[in-house]
Amino acid sequence: MSKNPVHVIGGGLAGSEAAWQIAEAGVPVVLHEMRPVRGTDAHKTDGLAELVCSNSFRSDDAETNAVGLLHAEMRLAGSLIMSAGDAHQVPAGGALAVDRDGFSEAVTRKIEAHPLITIEREEMPGLPPADWDEAIIATGPLTAPSLAQSIAQATGADALAFFDAIAPIVHFDTIDMNTCWFQSRYDKIGPGGTGKDYINCPMDKDQYLAFVQALVDGQKTEFKEWEGTPYFDGCLPIEVMAERGVETLRHGPMKPMGLTNVHNPSVKAYAVVQLRQDNALGTLYNMVGFQTKLKHAEQVRVFRTIPGLENADFARLGGLHRNTYINSPTLLDASLQLKSRPGLRFAGQITGCEGYVESAAIGLLAGRFAAAERLGHQAATPPLTTAFGALLNHITGGHIVSDDEPGKRSFQPMNVNFGLFPPVEAPKSDGKRLRGKDKIVAKRRAITTRALADCRQWLGLPAQAEAAE
Numbered sequence: 001m002s003k004n005p006v007h008v009i010g011g012g013l014a015g016s017e018a019a020w021q022i023a024e025a026g027v028p029v030v031l032h033e034m035r036p037v038r039g040t041d042a043h044k045t046d047g048l049a050e051l052v053c054s055n056s057f058r059s060d061d062a063e064t065n066a067v068g069l070l071h072a073e074m075r076l077a078g079s080l081i082m083s084a085g086d087a088h089q090v091p092a093g094g095a096l097a098v099d100r101d102g103f104s105e106a107v108t109r110k111i112e113a114h115p116l117i118t119i120e121r122e123e124m125p126g127l128p129p130a131d132w133d134e135a136i137i138a139t140g141p142l143t144a145p146s147l148a149q150s151i152a153q154a155t156g157a158d159a160l161a162f163f164d165a166i167a168p169i170v171h172f173d174t175i176d177m178n179t180c181w182f183q184s185r186y187d188k189i190g191p192g193g194t195g196k197d198y199i200n201c202p203m204d205k206d207q208y209l210a211f212v213q214a215l216v217d218g219q220k221t222e223f224k225e226w227e228g229t230p231y232f233d234g235c236l237p238i239e240v241m242a243e244r245g246v247e248t249l250r251h252g253p254m255k256p257m258g259l260t261n262v263h264n265p266s267v268k269a270y271a272v273v274q275l276r277q278d279n280a281l282g283t284l285y286n287m288v289g290f291q292t293k294l295k296h297a298e299q300v301r302v303f304r305t306i307p308g309l310e311n312a313d314f315a316r317l318g319g320l321h322r323n324t325y326i327n328s329p330t331l332l333d334a335s336l337q338l339k340s341r342p343g344l345r346f347a348g349q350i351t352g353c354e355g356y357v358e359s360a361a362i363g364l365l366a367g368r369f370a371a372a373e374r375l376g377h378q379a380a381t382p383p384l385t386t387a388f389g390a391l392l393n394h395i396t397g398g399h400i401v402s403d404d405e406p407g408k409r410s411f412q413p414m415n416v417n418f419g420l421f422p423p424v425e426a427p428k429s430d431g432k433r434l435r436g437k438d439k440i441v442a443k444r445r446a447i448t449t450r451a452l453a454d455c456r457q458w459l460g461l462p463a464q465a466e467a468a469e
């Protein structure tokens with residue numbers, strides 16, 4: 001076994017967790033963090049794992065919430081971020097919220113005190129030198145510019161984004177297919193399609209005019225002053241298109257051409273909202289061209305007026321933010337290694353996950369993979385049925401690349417959610433099928449029970465019943 005350390009670049013949520021996992025496996029680590037030598041536009045301290053905005057790790061319910069499940073899996077895997085979060089919890093109902101200073105100080109102290117971790121306070125100006133044979137880049141959404149430039153040079157300019165322009169994503173089983181229908185425009189089959197690749201939601205003239213007005217009137221979020229106004233690549237927010245004229249959307253993403261409503265073939269829709277499959281499992285669909293700065297509550301209110309989406313459950317809502325992230329599905333292998341440079345991994349938000357907890361979880365996985373490699377064995381990737389596996393699969397494998405919009409980036413950052421898991425049969429109660437909310441809760445319980453059992457097995461832990469004995 002080589003005694004060379006693993007180098008981790010970036011001491012945020014992901015880098016701190018990765019460094020901890022590597023060191024706990026008995027492998028030395030050098031953690032390179034640029035603060036306080038150089039700051040970012042959002043960080044305010046020189047502490048490791050600083051929370052730049054909210055102090056919440058979101059729901060801690062491991063039975064019926066996907067991020068709560070991820071918390072539970074991280075605790076099973078000895079996560080530093082979760083143990084520091086638990087130790088510095090503040091009251092927040094069902095959520096896990098933390099005292100941000102106490103949390104960051106606890107992570108910093110633990111890392112500083114670990115005998116196998118060295119912290120270097122320095123900016124990495126470019127990719128790690130070639131003799132760092134095991135390294136992890138975890139520099140986050142605000143990666144310093146010269147490193148970002150080096151990443152872009154190494155991966156291709158199109159592979160690195162500086163803003164995410166996110167359209168909402170909907171759980172397929174909440175779309176009303178008695179109103180909507182599957183059809184590609186002009187029934188085009190394309191390289192990977194069937195001619196029925198889109199879900200279409202029809203609008204008549206009155207519905208369309210009311211919808212455009214709701215977009216114009218809806219409350220929007222503002223850009224931070226350092227973000228600029230990054231309207232680019234034909235990625236205009238839907239409400240900005242609506243403001244340009246009442247017909248703009250009907251000639252853009254909502255054009256009705258080449259589509260026939262199978263439920264009402266003799267009536268031509270005045271406008272159509274299209275949704276496209278977003279993950280290989282077919283459980284999630286994104287609203288095509290609907291990137292937006294509308295506030296989240298406004299998105300839910302306005303988008304549920306679309307025929308067929310009245311009961312839509314959104315796996316994520318739209319947004320437009322400063323965010324540096326790579327096109328992971330094409331660049332990384334299943335263990336988060338850059339395919340073109342084995343031994344160099346990416347972790348955290350720069351891989352295209354979203355949120356404190358998800359970033360730390362991907363740091364945890366990257367750390368375990370790097371440590372295993374250093375110790376001379378191949379790390380098994382977590383099963384797809386676990387929250388770890390579902391999130392990793394979103395980043396490295398499960399994403400559908402659109403064939404009909406060549407050159408357009410379709411991979412977008414995402415929080416962990418139940419749409420990323422392989423579906424389960426809805427359990428029955430006394431032999432009867434469950435309906436509505438009961439059915440949703442029962443399905444979620446079945447997914448989380450399966451996930452925790454599979455996660456224990458993956459980690460080599462005893463099954464729950466044995467553990468309790």
Ligand SMILES: Cc1cc2nc3c(=O)[nH]c(=O)nc-3n(C[C@H](O)[C@H](O)[C@H](O)COP(=O)(O)OP(=O)(O)OC[C@H]3O[C@@H](n4cnc5c(N)ncnc54)[C@H](O)[C@@H]3O)c2cc1C
Binds near residue numbers: 043143349
């Ligand atoms: C303005 C803003 C608000 C956000 N609000 C929330 C929120 O409320 N809730 C939520 O869950 N998520 C939020 N996020 C997302 C959040 O940043 C990430 O989820 C999380 O912090 C990402 O973890 P990370 O480890 O990937 O990156 P970070 O935690 O940002 O850590 C990256 C680290 O790398 C360092 N670094 C950068 N470049 C270099 C370099 N060249 N050399 C050395 N070190 C470098 C940085 O100083 C930083 O410490 C927000 C993001 C932003 C930008």
